[in-house]
Amino acid sequence: MQKSSIFRTLVLSLALLAGTAGASAASDGGTFTTGNKTFLLNGKPFVVKAAELHYPRIPRPYWEHRIKMCKALGMNTVCLYVFWNIHEQREDQFDFTGQNDIAEFCRLAQKNGMYVIVRPGPYVCAEWEMGGLPWWLLKKKDIRLREQDPYFMERVEKFMAKVGEQLAPLTIQRGGPIIMVQVENEYGSYGEDKPYVAAIRDIVRKSGFTDVALFQCDWASNFTRNGLDDLMWTMNFGTGSNIDDQFRHLRELRPDAPLMCSEFWSGWFDKWGARHETRPAADMVANIDEMLSKGISFSLYMTHGGTSFGHWAGANSPGFAPDVTSYDYDAPINEYGAATPKYYTLRETMQKYADGKLPSVPKAPAQLISVPKFELKEYVPLSFGIDSVCSARTPLTFEELDMGWGTVVYSTTLPEVAKSGVLTLNGAHDYAQVYIDGRCVGRTDRVRNETTIALPPVKKGSVMTIVVEGMGRINFGRAIKDFKGLTGDVAISADIDGDDVTWNLKDWTMRTIPDSYENAVKALAGGHGDVPSELKLSTRAGYYRGTFNLKKVGDTFLNMEKWGKGQVYVNGHAIGRFWRIGPQQTLFVPGCWLKKGSNEVVVLDVVGPQETEVWCQNKPELDKLQLEKSNLHNNPGDRPDLNSAKPSATGNFSSAREWQTVKLGSAVKGRYIAIECLGAQDGGDVVSMAEIYAQDAAGKRIDRNSWTVKYADSEDAAGGNHTGDKAFDLQESTYWSTVSGVSLPHLLVIDMGKIQTVGAIEYLPCTTQTSVSGIKGYKIYIY
Known part of the structure; x- marks a missing residue:
């Protein structure tokens, strides 16, 4: 036999051997389809064991290490947005180079014997800025996101065509690693619009994914709302779920279809202040052991x-709950x-379902x-960071100022206000600090739903x-249309000689401070000239720079707990946001972005530091809160007196872990929903609630974006962030829970933001934590 033939035979044998352990398709193409209760890879039964990884969240020099870590865990596929x-x-202006080279990420997966599942959106959620949608879409103020808005769909089609150019040549049918492509993402949590989902499907096909398997994902409670007959259906749920319950309805509708949990949540994301x-x-x-024993595919998210x-x-x-920088x-x-x-615990179980011994766990790329x-x-x-200046009768948003991320300084002159008053910022997105003639008089924080501050008397002509610093745009639910800056009116109200007087402030000057390293360097070099007198503020906010020297490069964690709030750049790399309130106090600095000798650190602090020192440590600090106010809702003054009130509904919830609707005897007007929990399903003293909705008189769900918690007598904040707001956060896997040892009954009061007409209440017990007890007996008040 000739050497070339021997070589071809050896290569083919190695490829076939790797294929049994989840290797990529042979270079001449392959197939991935559905069979009877199983996926079929090149005609043979195949269980997808996928690892979710996100290329922008991993420095490119570390991509291959992370893929190898997943393979050593026992995974055969990489899943990515x-x-x-x-x-x-x-x-x-499209960029698929460097850190954005998604095709190279997929090729690295294939090189290491892994298949790929691609989830191109256009919406991805992922606790990512605006759920992956570009901020500049909001320059068209009336745009309808994730609907068949002509401009939105035009932009989706253009982007998806670019994705197709990068990834369509890498489908399994063309010899690449991509076996599945997702259409949209958890649309049932956004709305019900099959024509829109079908249009996205068609765009995905048109972009070049003509032969590859397409699928859609949703929750067990809502997947039928937008399920298309020609797509594969997968479920999303998390740790602690009852696996059979999660797939029960899908089995009824498609008894011969393969089952897959396309997002099995290994943990959860962190929010500032929790x-x-x-x-x-x-x-x-x-849960993973059970799925694999039943031949159920999964992707570990x-x-x-x-x-x-x-x-x-x-x-x-609902509300505004920004995510921390770490996505641990x-x-x-x-x-x-x-x-x-x-x-290592999971690896032991994955080894049971592997065809051979799992690869050794790779060494870390850096110490x-x-x-x-x-x-x-x-x-x-x-x-000094001001980049542009403009004026307008009313405040303009970041988007109207053509700025995606950063801070805007708004200024106006004031009328005479002889008495102390109240300043109201209607829609300050997201963190606003107010100065009068350079002196700080207060702030509002959107996280805490703050909109007003007390205002001292002011003289006419005071500035x-x-x-206003913008944080990440909302990534989940209808509120993803999240404008930044001053998005509404600014008004002063005061009692002047017995009359309520209101001034709606006009004639604003706006100065943009973009969030970029380039702008920070320009600021530190002297900015853009002389600073106007009205911008000489009594604050330590600004840009800070220093250096440190290294003899040996490695991964490290920059401690920012003495600083206020802002952004950090190391050697020109944007490391992320910090905020003293925590829980994250350190920022990961990858060794691949450091160098021997001098390394530069630039900090933009919009509040100002307590000290100007920093240091790097060899372990992260992800759970240290430094809150100025408690995040509990147990102020005794907010507890309503319900002793003489008549409940709008009384009864017992079922023990079934599914949506339950309580119809009120007649529609009731009120601003507040009070749920008095009389008992728990398991007979204990702890109750919980995953989600709650109110319906209007016509049976339509009332918008929850303005909902807040007015009062809760018990919240398990220390045991897992089970505060009252988790009952309406659009996440079925999070829940309000009371603390063990606190006697029944328990009370949760929700402020709907304005008077509503309520005809029914929908309640969902926790579906993903089977050990958590739901509510049994209840009284519901609308007032």
């Missing part, structure tokens, strides 16, 4: 979460790529290092300056 807004940061989220390893592994570098962390809704997710592979105890304290001595005020 395509983040539209990182590839098209300006309209028609404790670090974790999920038990034993529960996660038990996240297997490795990584970091939302720069300004890419999003925010959740309590995943088996932690933020900096190390195997956790959860990893962990620390750096002693050093001072950022160089400083210039925040105003009011409002510094």
Whole structure:
């Protein structure tokens, strides 16, 4: 036999051997289809064991290491989103190079014997800025996102065509690793619009994914709302779920279809001002073991979460709950790529279902290092970062000012207000600091639903300056249309000689401070000239710079707990947001972005530091809160007196872990919903609620975007962020829970934001944590 023939035979044999362990398709193409209760890979039964990884959250030099970590865990597939807004940061300016080279990420997966599932959106959620949608879509103020708005669909089609250019040649049918492509993402949590979902399906096909298997994902409670007959259906649920319950309805509708959990949540994401989220390893592994024993495919979301570098962390809704920079997710592979105890526990189980011995766990690409304290001595005020100036009768948003991310300084002159009054900021998105003639008089924080501050008497002609920092745009639910800056009117009200007087402030000057390293360097070099007198503010906010020296490069964690709120750049790389309130106090600095010798640190702090020192440590700090106010809702003054009130409904909820509707005897008007929990389904003293909706008199769900918690007598904040707001956060896997040892009854009061007409209440017990008890006896009040 000739050497070339021997070589071809050897290569083919190795490929076939790798294929049994989840290797990529042979170069001449293959197939991935559905059979009777199973997926078929090249005609043979195949169980997808996928690891969710996100290329923008991993420094490119570490991509291959993270893929190898997943393979050593026992996975055969990599699952990933395509983040539209990182590839098209300006309209028609596409970037698929460097850190954005998604095709190379897929080729690395194939090189390491892994298949790929692609989820190109256009919406992805992922706790990512605006759910992956580009901010510049909002320059068209009346745009309808995730609907058949002509402009939105035109832009989706253009972007998807670019994705097709990158990835369509890499489908399994063409010899690549891509076996499945998703259409949209969890649309049932957004609305019901099959024609829109069908239109996205057609765009995906048109972009080049003509032969590859297409699927859609949703929750067990809503997947039928938008399920298309010609797509595969998969379920999303998390650790602690009852697996049979999650697939019961799908089995009834499609008894011969293969089953897959396309997002099995290994942990959860963290929000500023709340404790670090974790999920038990034993529960996660038990669920995966059960799925594999039943031939059910899954994708572990996240297997490795990584970091939302720069300004890419999003925010959740209702309300406004911005996500921290770390996307550790309590995943088996932690933020900096190390195997956790959860990893090794899962690996033992995955080994049971492997065709051979799993690969060795790869060594870390960099050691962990620390750096002693050093001072950022160089400083210039925040105003040195001003990039552009314009004026308008009313305040303009970031989008109207053609700025995606950063801070805007709004200024106007005031009328005489002889008495103390109240300043109301209607829609300050997101963190506003108010100055009068350079002196700080207060602030509002959208996270805490603050809209007003007390205002001292002011003289005519005084200058009011409002510094508004935008955080991540909302990434989930209808509120993704999230404009930044001053999005509404600014008004002063005061009692003048017995009369209520209101001034709606006009004639604003707006100065933009873009969030970028380039703008920070320009500011530190002296900015854009002389600073107007009205911008000489009594604050330590501004740009700080310093350096540290390294003899040996490694991964490290920059401690920011002495600083206020803002962004950090290291050697020009946007490391991420910090906020003193926590729980995250350190920022991951990858060793691949450091160098021997001098390394530069630039900090933009919009509040100002307590100290100007920083240091690097060899482990992260992800669970240290430094709150100014409690995040509980137990102020005795907010508890309503219901002793003489007549409930709008009384009864018992079923023990079934599904949506239950309580119809009121007649429609009732009120602003508040009070649920008095009289008993628990398991007979104990702890009750919980995953989701609650109110219906109007016509049976239509009332919008919850303005809902807040007025009062809760018991909230398990320390045991897992089970505060009252989790009952209406659009997430079925999170829940309000009371604390063990606190006697029944329990009371939760929700403020709907304005008077509504309520005809029914919908209640969902926790569906993903079977050990958590739901409510049994109840009284519901609308007042």
